[in-house]
Amino acid sequence: MTPTFAHRMDRVVPNAIGELLALGADPSIISFGGGYPDPTLFPAEALAQVFDDVIRAPGGQAMQYAPSDGLPLLREQVAELMTADGTPCTAADVLILQGSQQGLDFSARMMVDPGDVIVTEDPTFLGGRIAFDPSEPVYAPIPMDQDGMRMDVLQQVLETTPRVKMIYTIPEFQNPTGVTLSLARRRRLIELANAHNVIVLEDTPYRQIRFSGETLPTLKSLDTQGRVIHLGSFSKVLVPGLRVGWAVASPALLGKMALLKLANDTQTSTLNMAATSLYLDRHDLAAHVAILRAAYARKKAVMLDAMRRHFPQDVTVTDPEGGLFTWATFREGFDATAFMRDVALPEARVAYVPGASFHPVTPRANTARFNYSAQPEARIEEGIAALGAALKRHA
Amino acid sequence: MTPTFAHRMDRVVPNAIGELLALGADPSIISFGGGYPDPTLFPAEALAQVFDDVIRAPGGQAMQYAPSDGLPLLREQVAELMTADGTPCTAADVLILQGSQQGLDFSARMMVDPGDVIVTEDPTFLGGRIAFDPSEPVYAPIPMDQDGMRMDVLQQVLETTPRVKMIYTIPEFQNPTGVTLSLARRRRLIELANAHNVIVLEDTPYRQIRFSGETLPTLKSLDTQGRVIHLGSFSKVLVPGLRVGWAVASPALLGKMALLKLANDTQTSTLNMAATSLYLDRHDLAAHVAILRAAYARKKAVMLDAMRRHFPQDVTVTDPEGGLFTWATFREGFDATAFMRDVALPEARVAYVPGASFHPVTPRANTARFNYSAQPEARIEEGIAALGAALKRHA
Structure with a gap:
């Protein structure tokens, strides 16, 4: 057939x-x-030890099903990491994902009807487009310079383009250009998103891997209206093979995303969540x-x-x-x-x-x-x- | 907002x-x-050992990214399990998933436009409906008796309902009824699917857990036209916390599903795939x-x-x-x-x-x-x- x-x-x-x-x-x-x-x-040594311990723990909980939102303790630990990084939040604001990639798919499914517009950096992460494409968006790519996405062009696009639902950005060390969005532009991006009632999808897989310059506030920390979906990941700071990432967003957005998580794969691996949690408990990630x-x-x-x-x-x-x-x-x-x-x-x-x-x-x-x-x-x-x-x- | x-x-x-x-x-x-x-x-003991070994293996491959289709060796081992179970296939026919739940979501996304019809057993697995709902199907539930979904009603529904795209069934020890689809009805279901050009989604999480009676052929093994998507899982025969499942389907279907896998979460956890593979290599799953x-x-x-x-x-x-x-x-x-x-x-x-x-x-x-x-x-x-x-x- x-x-x-x-x-x-x-x-x-x-x-x-x-x-x-x-x-x-x-x-x-x-x-x-x-x-x-x-x-x-x-x-490897630290991970081998935490996997061994969570698997052998009496009761077998790390091998059993777990809540689809993620292990409560891990959500709390992620909230602590986010808070220490200048984005105050609690466990209730955190959804554990199968890598931050899953948050790209879910964000598009939540927000984008066929023909709706996603604004991206130009160039942008190929995996983002691959995640968004099944939701049938139209793309509005915004050129970049050494300070990241150009806000004059973004403003023009938002003023002249109907049906913009979401702005997708990797603010730090962007994939593929390596460019970082400046603080002034972060503030301006939030202003423009507020003015045009658009969701901001902030993807931060590389944020912790900074060589020089000052750490800049996340877009989520500048968000006063609950319109930023922040995605983070342990893939680059621990190991990609864990497939453990997270989203932080307002209750209205996170609740819907959690329902898509349940629908899509029930939950992230309990073993990997438990091992990540024990690693964070025992070791100094920083x-x-x-x-x-x-x-x-x-x-x-x-x-x-x-x-x-x-x-x-x-x-x-x-x-x-x-x-x-x-x-x-x-x-x-x-x-x-x-x-x-x-x-x-x-x-x-x-x-x-x-x-x-x-x-x-x-x-x-x-x-x-x-x-x-x-x-x-x-x-x-x-x-x-x-x-x-x-x-x-x-x- | x-x-x-x-x-x-x-x-x-x-x-x-x-x-x-x-x-x-x-x-x-x-x-x-x-x-x-x-x-x-x-x-637990066997899993602790295989995790330890894959994490400590030189090169760190089990912690790194892996192909989005799944680890080649694990795909081969699943094909061997399927073949031994009477459904001959090769590694190329197998896609590793984040539990078989993910195959439910992907199947609906592949096949179902809003308003298209999914035939289900009545009652049916709640997680199936949760997975299908974001694709906006209409449901055509078919009553069951002690031999499973009633084929007389299925025939009538297929003859009178436009836009049926997919028949969803759990042939063995169905969730929630515990009922098994008889051999005669399996053959009839395939005949009807062929006659009406409909995809069959075969979900088999409990298949191996048989107490009595004879093992019946999978719908996939009765499929001569490449229209059955078979889903399997290690959740019930090993542990749910691994989140390792699989799909077996014709190249046209599996290829598209693999693209959705890449879009959705890049890949299933390398660690969990490698550990499952080593477990299958070392231990007698049967x-x-x-x-x-x-x-x-x-x-x-x-x-x-x-x-x-x-x-x-x-x-x-x-x-x-x-x-x-x-x-x-x-x-x-x-x-x-x-x-x-x-x-x-x-x-x-x-x-x-x-x-x-x-x-x-x-x-x-x-x-x-x-x-x-x-x-x-x-x-x-x-x-x-x-x-x-x-x-x-x-x-």
Whole structure:
């Protein structure tokens, strides 16, 4: 049979970039493609111990079903982390999710009817679009500069576009550009959202991984009208394999999101919630994050230094204050997708993510995202040198 | 602000039964409400060991991101389990899910436009309706008898109802009735689905927990046209806290479902997939399931025996060949919801699930679901005796 899918599935199609990146899984390729944290920094010993303890605890509770909102103690611990980070909240304001990705899907399902508009940064996180697409939105991408999403353009778009339901932003060390939204723009974004009665979806997977500059207030902490849905995650500060993230939002929004959570997968893994909770109880997460920050700051410096030495002079890259990515802009006319397929992978044995897939509406061909967290420093130097040589050969 | 939700959220509302069941969480209440497996039968030692080994394995792969389709080895092992169970398939036919619940949500999102029809058993699994509701289906519930969904009524409904997209069934030890779909009806269901070009969603969380009678072929194994989506789960045969389930379906369906998986939560927990895989590699799952089967068969016998001795003569209950539930029908005019709120909880200190919430369209008041897997045998006897006495007092 040939299935007749629901209309929304017209938007659920494979991404061409996926196939290209699959080629990068070859271990002989130096991949700057994925957004993987460095596995040598995973707190394996601590995690092994907390898993052992929660599994062997009398009563077997960590193996049983749990409330769909999440383990009460973990919700409390997340509220404490958020409060310490300047966003006061309580356990009742926290919903545990299967990674923050699930919050992207749920937010769109909650707010977006087919044809409603989601404002995004341009470029924006590909996984966001993948999560939003089944809700059949129209995208209104807003260009960025070194201070993040441009508020003059946002204002114009909000004033002239009907049916804007949600503004999606990664305020810190944005994926893919590495750029951080300035404090002035955070305040302005909230003003504009209030004026136009729009939900703000704040995605903060990299927020804790800051190398330099001052920590800025979350959009949620600037929100006086309960219109910001804040998403957080343990994927980058502990390990991605746990799939534990969270949402903080007003009761009206969080209650509906909790119903979607129950509908979608009943609950996040009790084992993973219990182990995360015990880890937070026993260990100093901030001390672990300090190790990550120092390591990723070094790796970023190694990558940017190698790019300066090896790349052609006309390639510019962002210098992020944190996170996992830098964003390269090549000369006009350069096609980063074709170059990856024809040169970078087969000749230089290097992978990155061509920038085209990060643009929701009008792809630009001459950009690319580079991840510096996953590879050892020597491989970063080696890969960037090989890619630089290839770029110069084919200039 | 008062959020303006998407239209689909009109269907995403709290279930009254949830509040009633929350009262049953009081430890002084003997609860037959949830569908919890017996935690004393969890293989804690074996799970502690496999988690320890996958977390400490060099390279940290079990803590890292993994393919959104699931770990290749686990997909292969599930295919082997399915093949041994009479449903031949390969790893490519298997998608790992966050519990089979996620397959219910994804199936509806794939197939159902607002107003499309989902055929269900009547009564049916409440979690199914909760998963389907955001896709805004209309329900066509089909009455059941001791052989499961009635095929004469199904035929009539398919012949007279436009826009039927999917038939949802739990063929073994159905939730909530405990009834099993007979072999003749399985064949007939597939014939009817073929004739009317409808998808069949086969949900099998209890399939392995059979006490008596012969194992029947899965609907998927009778499917010659690639129209059955088969869902399976480790929640009842290992532990629910893992949240590891799977779908087996034709490439056209599985491919689309895999895209929804990527959109929704990126992937199921790598740790839990790796631990499940190592458990399957090291341990004899069938031997563990044999222990569960024997224990739950005893518990069912204890509950049914206690019901025969303590309940009024006019209460009938099903005698399931497996699974976790029996279904009670009280005298006409009895209101199981009111009785639970007014008598069972406050006087008898016993909880069950009133049957009304399992009927998608026309609730019947005089039914209830009883779970026999969660409570120790002595508590089953004690709870049923207390409930029986209360029923007789208020007859």
